[in-house]
Amino acid sequence: MKSRGALLWKPGTMSGWSVEDIEVGSPKSGEAMVKLAASGICHSDDHLDTGDLPLYFEGPIMGGHEGAGVVVEVGEGVTDLEVGDHIILSFLPSCGRCAYCVTGRTSLCVLSAGCMSGMAPDGTKRVFAGDVGVGCNSYLGTFSQYVTVPTASIVKVDKDLPLDKACLIGCGVSTGWGSAVYAADTKPGDTVVVVGTGGVGMSAVQGARMAGARHIIALDTVEFKRQEAPKFGATHVAGSFEEAQRILDNLRPGDVGADRVIVTCSVGYGSLLNPSLDLTRKGGTCVFTNMAPLEQRDVELDLFSLSMMGKRLQGTLYGNTNARVDIPRLANAYMDGVLKLDEMITRTYGLDEINTAFKDMREGRNLRGVIMYDG
Ligand SMILES: NC(=O)c1ccc[n+]([C@@H]2O[C@H](COP(=O)([O-])OP(=O)(O)OC[C@H]3O[C@@H](n4cnc5c(N)ncnc54)[C@H](O)[C@@H]3O)[C@@H](O)[C@H]2O)c1
Ligand SMILES: [Zn+2]
Ligand SMILES: [Zn+2]
Structure with a gap:
């Protein structure tokens, strides 16, 4: 052909x-x-x-x-x-x-x-x-x-x-949605931060909303993405890790962090990992979805907090979805007006x-x- x-x-x-x-x-x-x-x-x-x-x-x-x-x-x-x-x-x-x-x-x-x-x-x-x-x-x-x-x-x-x-x-919608629903295992009432709200990240915002998250903070360096995020379920927006931390401090005084942090930036640079884990509360889960440069090996990581605060660092491919079940599920959610x-x-x-x-x-x-x- x-x-x-x-x-x-x-x-x-x-x-x-x-x-x-x-x-x-x-x-x-x-x-x-x-x-x-x-x-x-x-x-x-x-x-x-x-x-x-x-x-x-x-x-x-x-x-x-x-x-x-x-x-x-x-x-x-x-x-x-x-x-x-x-x-x-x-x-x-x-x-x-x-x-x-x-x-x-x-x-x-x-x-x-x-x-x-x-x-x-x-x-x-x-x-x-x-x-x-x-x-x-x-x-x-x-x-x-x-x-x-x-x-x-x-x-x-x-x-x-x-x-x-x-x-x-x-790809993008299943990956983002699954990153929130399966890989992060978002629960009703959770506080979730999505770092990088492009196609995958905005779908993670939607997944967190559908899983019943209470607070969803969309963190993106681009203003347009922050303007769009509330349409998909974000309750707060931030332009930097510091701003996201301030929002978390206000939302949950003394509780220092989000239950789930989902990282879906353009490129998975090692420098994104520690700030993302810092936003993750004790016992929380940080999901790394973005694709890292294949030959990158350098990562700075607060390993003390990872173990002493019982945090979970989770990688994911395709948001841990099962395509034959989840593609029709998401298609139905779109037809029902639930997925945008x-x-x-x-x-x-x-x-x-x-x-x-x-x-x-x-x-x-x-x-x-x-x-x-x-x-
Ligand atoms: N794990 C998987 O199975 C899987 C599947 C699909 C895509 N991906 C990867 O997910 C990532 C996102 O893909 P996409 O199509 O959504 O890309 P995109 O370009 O649509 O979105 C990336 C977003 O990240 C933001 N961003 C970049 N650096 C940032 C920073 N330091 N802080 C905050 N925000 C930042 C950008 O402004 C943009 O909005 C890519 O690395 C892609 O390769 C992984
Ligand atoms: Zn893709
Ligand atoms: Zn197989």
């Missing part, structure tokens, strides 16, 4: 995305081809361009991992999907068979280990630019209208769900405007930018 795709020919060099003609292969056994309605712009794709997430394979990569669309072809032996099905792509696949999947931790599925290999799970490539094989982010590559992907990455949804909004559930998606989309773009979309993201102009296919 002929398509247009946004590629990085030299990942890690800040080259920006090159939009060009590509050929997307037909689905093989265990795969389907999907015509996407839209793709969200998640910060994780930017790490490929900046080099915070280095790649160890030859050749270009097609970005994008937050898509929703309609099945147009299924591979041999695929029985659980048919042409015309509406689907959301899960940025992490779940095989349904490995030890992680069968114990309800599908975000850790063994298949996800190959997500950045540039290959389909069978070790071959599906996308070509001329004669050159193109790797696809997370087996997906949603910066093309047509994608051929493993069925392990596909979750069927109801046909009345607006796909151009629902694409966000495929429309308000998360600040601006839409054509694929040819993808570099503007990333610039807008870096400059803090968007909660989420979305690439729309077919206008």
Whole structure:
């Protein structure tokens, strides 16, 4: 199938995305081809361009991992999907068979280990630019209208769900919501701080609200994000860690801190960890969701308080969600008016405007930018 795709020919060099003609292969056994309605712009794709997430394979990569669309072809032996099905792509696949999947931790599925290999799970490539094989982010590559992907990455949804909004559930919304609900285990009445309220963080604010948090402090250095945060459930906003600490001191005199602190900044620098743990109260949980530069090793950490105050430091992939359960759950929450998606989309773009979309993201102009296919 002929398509247009946004590629990085030299990942890690800040080259920006090159939009060009590509050929997307037909689905093989265990795969389907999907015509996407839209793709969200998640910060994780930017790490490929900046080099915070280095790649160890030859050749270009097609970005994008937050898509929703309609099945147009299924591979041999695929029985659980048919042409015309509406689907959301899960940025992490779940095989349904490995030890992680069968114990309800599908975000850790063994298949996800190959997500950045540039290959389909069978070790071959599906996308070509001329004669050159193109790797696809997370087996997906949603910066093309047509994608051929493993069925392990596909979750069927109801046909009345607006796909151009629902694409966000495929990564950012699930990750943020799950960071609050599962990874932080927010309880009714809790005080929660979300550090970095972009696409993932604003979804964590929504998750905390849905879990019944009493106080939700949105901490972001960008004023626009602070202005938007109350729409999603934030009860307070702060522009710095110091301001967040002052708010906590006022809300809970003598109690020094938040029950849950969820860190969802653009890049997971080691310097964010200690200030975030400082905001976490005795016995509280600090969740580190943001992606750190892969080769970063330096972290300054108050280990005394970590153990002596019984704090829990929790990493998370995909907010510990189980895509096959949580994607339909979040789609229903949107249709019921409980989860806000429309308000998360600040601006839409054509694929040819993808570099503007990333610039807008870096400059803090968007909660989420979305690439729309077919206008
Ligand atoms: N763990 C996972 O499974 C997973 C999944 C998706 C995304 N991510 C990661 O989550 C992070 C957030 O992604 P996003 O798409 O929401 O990005 P985004 O660009 O939409 O939002 C990041 C926000 O952090 C804010 N910020 C940056 N530095 C800050 C600081 N020092 N203090 C306060 N606020 C700060 C920015 O202003 C912005 O609002 C990225 O690192 C991304 O790669 C992780
Ligand atoms: Zn993402
Ligand atoms: Zn699995």
